[in-house]
Amino acid sequence: METVIKVENLLKRYNELIALDNFNLEVKEGEIFGLLGPNGSGKSTTISCILGLLKYDKGNIEVFGKKMSPYEYDIKRQIGVVMQNVAVFDELTVYENIDYFCGLYIKDRSLRKQYVKEAIDFVNLGDFEKFVPQKLSGGLLRRLNIACGIAHKPKLIFMDEPTVAVDPQSRNNILEGIKKLNSDGATIVYTSHYMEEVEKICTRIAIMDKGKNLAIGTKEELKNMINLGENVSIEILDFDEKYIQDIKKLPNVYSVEYVNKNLHVKYTKGQRNLIELLDFLRERNVEFGHVYSELPTLDDVFLEITGKELRDGE
Amino acid sequence: MIVFKTFFKILKKYKLVIAIYAGIFFLVMVLTGGSDNGVESTFNGESIDFTVINRDGSYMGDAIREYLSQGNNFKEKKDDIKSLRNDLYYRDIYYVLIVPEGYEKSVEAGKPMELTNMKVKASAMGYYMDIKVDRFVSTVNNYIAAGEDLQSAVDDAMNIMDNETEVSMMTDNKVKKNPDYYTYYTVGSYVLVSVVIGCVAPILMVFGKKDIRKRITCSSISYKSYNLQLAAGTLITCMAIWAVFNLLSWILYNGGMSAVEFALHMLNTLCFVIVAMGMAFITGSLVSNKMIIDGITNVLGLGMAFLGGAFVPLSILGDGIKKAAKFIPVYWYITGTEKISGVENTADIDIHGIAVDMGVQILYAAAIFALAMVMIKKFRVKES
Ligand SMILES: Nc1ncnc2c1ncn2[C@@H]1O[C@H](COP(=O)(O)OP(=O)(O)OP(=O)(O)O)[C@@H](O)[C@H]1O
Ligand SMILES: [Mg+2]
Numbered sequence: 001m002e003t004v005i006k007v008e009n010l011l012k013r014y015n016e017l018i019a020l021d022n023f024n025l026e027v028k029e030g031e032i033f034g035l036l037g038p039n040g041s042g043k044s045t046t047i048s049c050i051l052g053l054l055k056y057d058k059g060n061i062e063v064f065g066k067k068m069s070p071y072e073y074d075i076k077r078q079i080g081v082v083m084q085n086v087a088v089f090d091e092l093t094v095y096e097n098i099d100y101f102c103g104l105y106i107k108d109r110s111l112r113k114q115y116v117k118e119a120i121d122f123v124n125l126g127d128f129e130k131f132v133p134q135k136l137s138g139g140l141l142r143r144l145n146i147a148c149g150i151a152h153k154p155k156l157i158f159m160d161e162p163t164v165a166v167d168p169q170s171r172n173n174i175l176e177g178i179k180k181l182n183s184d185g186a187t188i189v190y191t192s193h194y195m196e197e198v199e200k201i202c203t204r205i206a207i208m209d210k211g212k213n214l215a216i217g218t219k220e221e222l223k224n225m226i227n228l229g230e231n232v233s234i235e236i237l238d239f240d241e242k243y244i245q246d247i248k249k250l251p252n253v254y255s256v257e258y259v260n261k262n263l264h265v266k267y268t269k270g271q272r273n274l275i276e277l278l279d280f281l282r283e284r285n286v287e288f289g290h291v292y293s294e295l296p297t298l299d300d301v302f303l304e305i306t307g308k309e310l311r312d313g314e
Numbered sequence: 315m316i317v318f319k320t321f322f323k324i325l326k327k328y329k330l331v332i333a334i335y336a337g338i339f340f341l342v343m344v345l346t347g348g349s350d351n352g353v354e355s356t357f358n359g360e361s362i363d364f365t366v367i368n369r370d371g372s373y374m375g376d377a378i379r380e381y382l383s384q385g386n387n388f389k390e391k392k393d394d395i396k397s398l399r400n401d402l403y404y405r406d407i408y409y410v411l412i413v414p415e416g417y418e419k420s421v422e423a424g425k426p427m428e429l430t431n432m433k434v435k436a437s438a439m440g441y442y443m444d445i446k447v448d449r450f451v452s453t454v455n456n457y458i459a460a461g462e463d464l465q466s467a468v469d470d471a472m473n474i475m476d477n478e479t480e481v482s483m484m485t486d487n488k489v490k491k492n493p494d495y496y497t498y499y500t501v502g503s504y505v506l507v508s509v510v511i512g513c514v515a516p517i518l519m520v521f522g523k524k525d526i527r528k529r530i531t532c533s534s535i536s537y538k539s540y541n542l543q544l545a546a547g548t549l550i551t552c553m554a555i556w557a558v559f560n561l562l563s564w565i566l567y568n569g570g571m572s573a574v575e576f577a578l579h580m581l582n583t584l585c586f587v588i589v590a591m592g593m594a595f596i597t598g599s600l601v602s603n604k605m606i607i608d609g610i611t612n613v614l615g616l617g618m619a620f621l622g623g624a625f626v627p628l629s630i631l632g633d634g635i636k637k638a639a640k641f642i643p644v645y646w647y648i649t650g651t652e653k654i655s656g657v658e659n660t661a662d663i664d665i666h667g668i669a670v671d672m673g674v675q676i677l678y679a680a681a682i683f684a685l686a687m688v689m690i691k692k693f694r695v696k697e698s
Contacts, residue, residue: 051532070531077534087525091324103316104533148529 001028003065004156004187005050010059012045012211019045020056021211027189027204032182034202035191036302042211043191044084047158050189051081063156077105080154080186084161086145088133095120095129098147105152119151122177139170146174150181157181157188163197175201195298205298209306219298226304228254228296229267232274234281235289236263243284250276263288317521317540321547324517331512339505342625362439364409365391365398372418374454377468378411381450381475382443398432408434409443422464426451441630450475495567496655499579500627502559503586503644504619509555510590511597511611514548518598519607548591556587578654578668585675586647592682599690618644643678646671 005027012020019042027033035043048054050061052070061068063075088097098116106112120126123143133141146162159178163171179201182188192198198205199219206216215222229252239258247256247263252270256263267273274293281288364386368375379388389407391398401407410432420427429447433440450471457467520526521544530540560580571579593614601607619625621635622644639645650671653664 053528053531071536073534073536076532079532081529081532083525083528085525087523087529089320089324089520089526091327091520092320096320096323100316100320101529101533103320104530104535 001030003027004029004031004063005189006060006062007046007050008060010046010049010056010061012042012049012054012056019211020049023059023208023211023213025206025213025216027187029187030182030185031203032178032188032190032201034198034205035189035208036193036195036198036205036298037191037208038193038306041208043208044160045211046208047081047160047189047191051079051158052076077152078155080150080152080157082146082149082157082159082162084164086133086141088141088144088148090133093130093132094125094136094144094147097133097144098151101148102151105154115151115153119147122150122180123147124173139166142166142170142174146177150186155186157186159188159190161191161193163192163194171197195302199298207302207305214305215301222298222301223296226296226301227268228300228304229269229273231294231296231300232265232267232277233292234263234265234277235261235291236281236286237261237289239263239286243286247277247280250280315543317535317543318547321517321521321544321551324520325513325547325551328513328516332509335505335508335512338508339501342501342504361385361387362409362443363387363389363407364411364443365389365401365407366411366413367391367393367398368413369393369415370413370417372413374418374421374464374468375413377454377472378413378447378450381472382411382446386443402432402434405434408439411443411447418464421451421454422458424455424458426455438627438630441626445630495563495570496651498563498566499583499651499655500624500648501619502563502583503622503624503647504615506555506559506583506587507590507593507618507644508611508615510552510587511594511614512608513555514551514591514594515598515601515607515611516604518544518548518595519602519604522599523602548595552587552591552594556584559583574663575654578663579651582647582650582654582668582672585650585672585679586643588679589643589647589675589682592679592686596682596686596689599686600693618642621645623648643675646674646678650675 003026005025007023007025010020010023010025011018012023023042023046025046035046037043045054049056050063050068052068052072063072064078066072066075068075089100092100095116098119099112102112102115102119106115120129123146125140125143125147128136128140133144136144142162142165146159149159150157162178163174166174175197178188178190190198190202202219204216204218205222207214207222215225217225236258239261241258244256244258247253247265252267252273254266254268256265258264265277274291278291364382365388366375366379366382368379382388391401391407391410398407398410402410412430412432414427414430417427417429429451431440431444431447433443453471453475454464454467457470458464462470521530560576560583563579564576597607597610597614601610621639622642623639624644650668653667653671
């Protein structure tokens with residue numbers, strides 16, 4: 001697999017604030033690469049630096065094997081960008097907007113016409129071609145924003161939180177669309193602070209916080225990286241809390257709680273964890289109902305790595 | 315060419331702006347009497363029809379009337395405000411002076427009362443008569459202050475003012491020639507500024523919005539090509555406004571102007587449009603709110619037109635305003651227009667004066683563009 005983006009030791013300051021601190025990143029062809037981080041962690045700054053929109057203080061950025069600069073028009077031609085903020089002309093219709101942004105890349109008229117049509121179909125805005133942005137709902141506007149960024153069929157697409165403030169149905173549409181773009185051959189860099197989205201579509205994920213890249217890998221790799229095993233919950237109607245101390249002494253047990261008639265046990269990595277717990281209960285004639293065992297989520301991973309919840313109260 | 319084309323797509327949305335300013339223009343033209351052939355011709359040495367209502371019935375009142383009659387045409391009217399208003403409206407007379415009761419006594423006492431007057435709205439002649447009255451009264455006042463009695467003060471004033479009038483009529487000569495299209499070009503400066511800024515600045519603002527600019531910067535269009543296309547859009551819009559403005563003048567005043575004069579007017583308006591373009595550029599680049607742009611358009615358009623002498627002839631503005639006006643590009647456009655208006659053949663042309671007027675306008679334009687560049691750089695660096 002060819003390397004599409006290579007970022008080495010990137011340092012970016014906004015005056016006093018260090019927005020990116022020795023940041024490293026490598027994205028391979030064909031990936032949907034997720035940049036996951038809380039608000040203000042530096043996701044947008046990373047993208048802006050890679051795109052040449054921002055000057056950075058130190059480091060090296062290569063795109064398609066060439067050093068990136070604002071004047072590398074040949075590289076830029078193959079890049080599509082969907083920014084965090086909707087950027088369209090209020091004065092132009094849906095069609096005219098897509099045509100304009102596509103026209104910045106594609107000069108040939110008939111080819112452009114075809115591309116614009118395809119982009120409109122792609123985001124399902126066929127019924128709204130003649131609408132001006134003010135007449136579109138939030139979800140539709142986001143879709144227009146996406147169409148404007150990808151109409152020229154770029155090989156590399158940056159999407160900076162394209163689903164913020166979008167209703168669930170539109171969000172699923174957008175996520176499906178991203179998968180489709182990827183299966184059509186585009187490499188995608190996707191930023192979000194929604195864990196589920198990233199888990200759902202990304203092939204590899206970087207977890208960042210405070211301008212640092214804390215971990216990179218597939219979601220399985222990330223989960224393996226931390227020392228968490230499964231989370232077990234067991235329905236017990238009548239539980240004697242004196243056993244809690246004993247359960248804590250079982251191998252690999254990390255935490256034990258009894259709430260709402262449910263016993264929650266978190267494990268670090270290990271084998272036979274569940275079996276040992278169930279044996280323990282049977283030996284003491286504790287009757288139990290349903291048993292659930294879940295692998296750790298990326299939320300757990302994030303919590304473990306950064307020491308804080310991903311979303312601030314959302 | 316996509317940027318260029320989009321420029322005009324957006325311009326189309328501003329049709330209304332152009333229509334509104336064109337409407338205002340014609341309204342102003344009518345109000346200032348610009349399209350009325352008789353009005354400005356007063357300065358052509360023809361006499362102004364006026365009346366004096368001497369409620370005082372005094373010698374002083376008669377003296378003022380006699381003085382104003384020199385070179386002008388006094389018409390006897392009844393002291394009835396309503397019918398006087400009618401007379402003004404139908405241009406039977408252009409100026410009414412009312413001498414209040416007790417006026418002569420107040421002059422004798424050295425503290426002349428206010429004189430009231432009525433005139434055809436915003437006409438230059440009205441101001442011209444005001445100035446004459448003021449001068450006469452203050453001269454009489456000076457003689458009285460010097461110890462003369464009323465009668466000899468009035469006689470002396472009459473004598474000396476006779477000579478002065480000759481002189482002042484000579485200096486007014488320049489304005490004398492002013493034909494009716496003079497108003498078209500002076501009041502037109504307001505329209506040119508408003509339409510140029512009103513059309514161009516919002517479009518530049520739209521293209522310059524931070525998020526849209528980001529998207530454009532990410533794209534593969536080169537900065538050079540992009541800026542050239544925007545510049546071309548701006549330039550062509552301004553040139554179109556300029557061409558239409560002059561074409562309209564040609565249609566309206568066809569035959570009233572020599573070819574040389576028309577060419578000079580075209581050149582002068584061209585300089586001025588370039589200044590307006592600079593203002594549009596700086597406004598559109600630095601302001602990111604349409605309402606503020608509209609406000610700036612109005613302030614620049616109206617404010618400069620007033621101070622620069624577009625609505626009121628420079629010759630009757632006070633010295634202070636005149637001095638200040640020199641800092642306003644409109645002033646140079648107007649003085650240029652004054653010099654150009656009425657030129658019949660090449661021998662008449664004040665080449666030097668006109669060149670200075672146009673040159674100063676171009677310098678203003680250059681300064682505005684330079685300032686814009688510096689400001690944009692500062693602004694955008696701060697933004698990113
Ligand atoms: N123009 C700027 N000037 C100063 N500081 C900035 C600027 N842009 C971003 N920052 C700061 O840099 C840090 C990283 O910001 P960035 O926008 O890259 O975060 P983000 O991960 O995209 O966050 P979000 O999820 O809110 O979009 C933040 O602390 C932010 O306040
Ligand atoms: Mg961001």
